[in-house]
Amino acid sequence: MRAAPTILHLDMDAFYASVEQASKPSLRGKAVIVGGLGPRGVVATASYEARRFGVHSAMPMAQARRLCPNGACLIPRFSLYRAVSDVVMALLRELSPLVEPLSLDEAFVDLEAGGTAFDAESALETGQRLRADILAATGLNASVGLAGSKMLAKVASEEAKPDGLLLIEPGTERALLAPMSVRTLPGVGPATGEHLRRAGITTVGELAEAGEDELVRMVGRSHGVGLYRMALGLDDRPVVAERDAKSVSVEDTFDVDLHDRVRIRNEVQRLADRCVHRLRDSGHSGRTIVLKVRRYDFSTLTRSETLRGPTDDPAVVREAAARLLEAVDTTGGVRLLGVGVTGLADYTQEDLFAQSMAAEAEAAAEAASAGEGGAIEPAGAAEAAGTGGAGGSGGPAGPGGPAEAPERAELADEPEPARERRWAAGSDVRHAVYGPGWVQGSGVGRVTVRFERPGSPPGRVRTFRVDDPELEPSDPLPLVGEPAAGEPAAGGPVPEEG
């Protein structure tokens, strides 16, 4: 436990929503809700204006729309958020080599390791300068917490929000924490919070009074000891700059529950391929393949299989995932499928052929012994196929642009319909005449675009046919910076329409 408050926790305020407001001037000061727009989408971030209506993260999007019917609902644009995050993280690394990113919008910094702060006064000065630098570089507000430990620095930044800075002086920790809800402490979620509440413990002070033995009895050894120390303000976890990934996974929630076993198998294969892509991109291989299935009633089960050695071979992962699926009852419907790989290594064991062949032989033997029910269902078995027709995977769609063509062998014989271009709300576009803008909405063959850019005044709205050849998807523009020479000024100030 260090005395000097030189651990800094940075938290960007309502990050995704703030980036959208910065890049779309007409949304400044308005309720903005970022999340999945499908029937099963949830809110990723809401602007402070939307939060006043009761909208918050993880809330179903349908409920958020009911609470805040005039809010702008946008899909997340992760490539843009990542670019902004890179700028912020670079500023943090100027302060210290010990920077621990927690997500795109949060990080810990050990200021002492960077030699930028050794006491309260210099830490405060560093924190203020950082906030100013972030505002100048990105146009966004950030909150900063300073304390002697990670837990307290995070509590401090939470208290400082929005757009603030708070330092917790050494010696004041317990008094500050005592009246706070147990849910303030990291690791206390809904389940543990409810568990403690039933025992009459609702504040951090009561948690400290309960004593270590009582907490261990209630929530188990590891959690109980940790909780008691946190309640006393004790936390000696170091800031760790590099963390090795331990697993890679992909999952999809479907707009409509899947019933057709053939379709479910195909989705698992597709997810296995996507997972291997991600695995390879990260430079890893893995030894344990995990299949995740969430059923119609939201019950979730996982099945896993450990191979003899790590692999990044798509065929091996596909086969393992398919074997795991065979052991799962999917009658009643499936709302989510996922495929993951754990037990990561940075090499592959080159007996993959053997693994693949062995798996094949095993599967063949099983199919032979199973006889009747086994392998491929006849087409007639897929009576529920119609229910899943609408474009399959739900959840937040990829950032912007027309949807990808799905690769589904069983659909290959269908006549290819003339594909209508789809424009996701919030995605970036460029018009040959009017310049850069973003999609405000689309439907019945029309797309409405607002022509504005970061730093411009609120722009003009125009409507086009969805197949207008002069309209193209485009990359996001930087939040701060001059417009490129020769570009048409975006829209120009006009009175709000509609």
Next chain:
DNA sequence: TCTGGGGTCCTCACCCTC
């Protein structure tokens, strides 16, 4: 028309080996 996606960590049960 409730309830995403990508992670980490912990606990428990079971099996196997020593």
Next chain:
DNA sequence: TCTGGAGGGTGAGGACCC
């Protein structure tokens, strides 16, 4: 030869975080 722990590996599920 039998038995009982200890301990590791594996599989499954839950809680939590952003």
